[in-house]
Amino acid sequence: MDSPVERCLLVLAIAVLVALGAANLVRGNLGRQWMAIRDMDIAAEIIGIRPMQSKLTAFAISSFILGLAGALWAFVNLRSWEPYAFSIDRSFQLLFIVIIGGLGSIIGCFLGAAVKTRRSGPRVG
Known part of the structure; x- marks a missing residue:
């Protein structure tokens, strides 16, 4: 994985697989339990x-998915990990x-990332 495009495609494939797994998990018995707990304990x-x-x-x-996301982010952007890469702005x-x-939507996180990345892209000038 030498080029940034190859690393991004690998991370995109893993993200899609994890998102599909999370969507199936939410639609199953465990997801119904989570929704019931969310609505009224x-x-x-x-x-x-x-x-x-x-x-x-x-x-x-959720901790597993978040840890995986952090590791993939470090793989794409840093190729290593350092604590100073995560500032309050991040x-x-x-x-x-x-x-x-949207807080309760899996596809919404992808759309939110696309909108936020588009707005905070490289600045000219």
Whole structure:
């Protein structure tokens, strides 16, 4: 993987696979448990869903996906990792991507990233 285009295509393929996996996960039994917990904890517990297990599972899976995303970002942009690459500006950029794309939408994050990347592209002059 010498050229930036090859690295970006590899990361895009992995991102699409992870997004498809997340979409299938959300449509399954576990996703329905997460939606029930999100809507009302007590009602979900009454119908037999264990809130602590569902919340821990959601935390573990989202942490895995976020860690993978950070590793892929470092692979494409830095080819290595250093803590100084993540400033407060990068944190706000990622927050705006989620806000623009929509908090509960998987495809919305891709659209938010496309809009935010287009706006914060290279500046001339």
